[in-house]
Amino acid sequence: MLLIHCPYCGERPEIEFRHKGEAHIVRPENPAVSSDIEWTEFLYFRHNPKGPHAERWYHTHGCGRFFNAQRDTGTDRFLKTYRTDETP
Amino acid sequence: MRFNFWNLAKQSLTGHTGWPEQWRDPEPKSAYDVVIIGAGGHGLATAYYLAKEHGIRNVAVMEKGWLGGGNTGRNTTIIRSNYLWEESEAIYEHAMVLWETLSQELNYNVMYSPRGVMMLAHNEQDVRIFKRHVHANRLAGIDNEWLSAEQAKDFCPPLNISPNARYPILGAALQRRGGVARHDAVAWGYARAADRMGVDIIQNCAVTGIHRDHNGVVTGVETTRGEIKTSRLGIAAAGHTSVIMAMAGLHMPLESFPLQALVSEPIKPVLPCVVMSNTTHAYISQSDKGELVIGAGTDQYNSYSQTGSLHITTRTLDAICELFPITRRLRMLRNWGGIVDVTPDRSPIIGLTPAEGLFVNCGWGTGGFKATPGSGHVFAATIAHNQPHPIAAPFSLHRFRTGRLIDEAAAAAVSH
Numbered sequence: 001m002l003l004i005h006c007p008y009c010g011e012r013p014e015i016e017f018r019h020k021g022e023a024h025i026v027r028p029e030n031p032a033v034s035s036d037i038e039w040t041e042f043l044y045f046r047h048n049p050k051g052p053h054a055e056r057w058y059h060t061h062g063c064g065r066f067f068n069a070q071r072d073t074g075t076d077r078f079l080k081t082y083r084t085d086e087t088p
Numbered sequence: 089m090r091f092n093f094w095n096l097a098k099q100s101l102t103g104h105t106g107w108p109e110q111w112r113d114p115e116p117k118s119a120y121d122v123v124i125i126g127a128g129g130h131g132l133a134t135a136y137y138l139a140k141e142h143g144i145r146n147v148a149v150m151e152k153g154w155l156g157g158g159n160t161g162r163n164t165t166i167i168r169s170n171y172l173w174e175e176s177e178a179i180y181e182h183a184m185v186l187w188e189t190l191s192q193e194l195n196y197n198v199m200y201s202p203r204g205v206m207m208l209a210h211n212e213q214d215v216r217i218f219k220r221h222v223h224a225n226r227l228a229g230i231d232n233e234w235l236s237a238e239q240a241k242d243f244c245p246p247l248n249i250s251p252n253a254r255y256p257i258l259g260a261a262l263q264r265r266g267g268v269a270r271h272d273a274v275a276w277g278y279a280r281a282a283d284r285m286g287v288d289i290i291q292n293c294a295v296t297g298i299h300r301d302h303n304g305v306v307t308g309v310e311t312t313r314g315e316i317k318t319s320r321l322g323i324a325a326a327g328h329t330s331v332i333m334a335m336a337g338l339h340m341p342l343e344s345f346p347l348q349a350l351v352s353e354p355i356k357p358v359l360p361c362v363v364m365s366n367t368t369h370a371y372i373s374q375s376d377k378g379e380l381v382i383g384a385g386t387d388q389y390n391s392y393s394q395t396g397s398l399h400i401t402t403r404t405l406d407a408i409c410e411l412f413p414i415t416r417r418l419r420m421l422r423n424w425g426g427i428v429d430v431t432p433d434r435s436p437i438i439g440l441t442p443a444e445g446l447f448v449n450c451g452w453g454t455g456g457f458k459a460t461p462g463s464g465h466v467f468a469a470t471i472a473h474n475q476p477h478p479i480a481a482p483f484s485l486h487r488f489r490t491g492r493l494i495d496e497a498a499a500a501a502v503s504h
Contacts, residue, residue, distance in 0.1 A: 001397040002389070002397065018388065019390075021343075022390075036489050037489070040341075040488050041339070044341035046330075046342065046343050047339070048330035048342055048343050048390060049330070049331070050330075050392045053390055073344070073391050073392050073393070074392050074393060076389075
């Protein structure tokens with residue numbers, strides 16, 4: 001089980017959290033004019049790297065807030081966690 | 089040397105010292121007609137059908153570890169074809185038909201055992217969806233039948249059908265032709281048969297780069313044992329597909345998650361069939377050695393570490409103990425994880441890519457083993473003709489752009 005440092009609550013066990021996918025995916029400004037390729041990228045395509053991965057976590061059974069993390073997917077070690085209004 | 093009664097008798101008399109190696113360990117050549125990345129079941133089956141059905145024998149299968157050492161050797165070996173959508177029924181049933189004669193085809197005992205796969209319904213929603221599956225399957229000519237809780241217990245006596253259970257059993261869908269096979273033997277059988285037709289299986293050789301010319305056409309791969317030229321490259325790298333595709337500069341609609349399994353200490357035969365409980369993410373069968381083989385759900389986070397969290401397996405074992413109270417004092421022998429590549433619609437991706445000469449077979453997620461023969465068969469045809477096999481066509485990468493997704497709720501071990 002991962003130990004996750006919530007920027008608001010401190011270190012807590014993984015079962016308090018929900019993983020919410022890749023972070024920093026920006027919805028196209030105006031979907032009506034974005035191309036099919038851009039829209040498909042936004043909806044479905046993910047980086048899925050082996051190594052540092054930017055991801056969102058949600059502290060379901062805690063503060064109930066979203067935050068971001070950088071985690072190495074090769075070792076599962078967290079490199080850092082940060083609030084959504086902070087830059088990595 | 090073929091495996092048959094005559095050779096077995098002959099070897100018995102000479103102390104089994106005359107059996108030759110089952111496949112060669114060749115040095116990679118500088119060029120091949122086709123290179124496959126990943127010597128698991130899918131990659132080896134692809135090479136086998138390329139050689140056998142399409143006459144393309146100048147083929148290399150690249151493997152960074154040892155053959156069959158990835159998800160092929162880590163899964164819980166369940167085989168079934170009772171999927172919901174017509175596209176899925178077509179490909180999984182195609183595989184099922186090949187499974188039925190695979191041992192004879194490969195001259196290798198893959199221990200295919202159609203002992204029945206029973207999927208338990210624990211709530212009204214399960215009952216509705218499984219009955220819908222039963223009807224859809226029967227319309228497609230695939231066997232699947234609905235059992236009441238009592239009929240389920242008749243078929244699998246250790247099952248606890250008490251209405252007081254944490255997840256009571258309201259009924260079950262049974263595919264009698266479903267079952268299990270020996271996972272390692274599938275890889276070994278395909279490897280041996282492909283090797284005999286001239287396919288080079290190159291183990292302990294990782295691909296580190298993919299070469300494309302100025303038009304984007306694939307020209308070869310860079311490996312830890314030098315460069316290999318090829319004009320057709322097939323990827324069958326399961327959990328690592330995103331990493332390999334990134335070498336060609338391509339992005340994929342995939343995420344990789346750990347999926348865990350366990351085996352218990354061996355006991356006498358108690359489980360006559362495979363039992364799946366998708367609602368509790370508990371999947372169980374008994375191997376011929378007597379171990380209970382138990383599959384769990386995926387972890388929630390992306391990972392390549394081949395280990396998962398303990399609370400996932402604990403939850404699965406809670407469910408197993410509840411479903412089969414006789415297992416409560418059983419000890420677990422081993423626990424391991426594999427990395428599965430999951431697509432947004434839980435269906436695989438098979439076909440051409442935006443790079444000419446580059447083909448991909450991935451996204452099998454939590455259920456790729458059962459498809460091994462069918463997947464290899466249609467992927468080989470796709471590579472040989474440079475166009476999708478009719479069964480593979482709906483599973484193109486393009487479907488994410490057109491929106492014709494194959495949203496497969498029959499996939500196990502993942503949340504929907």
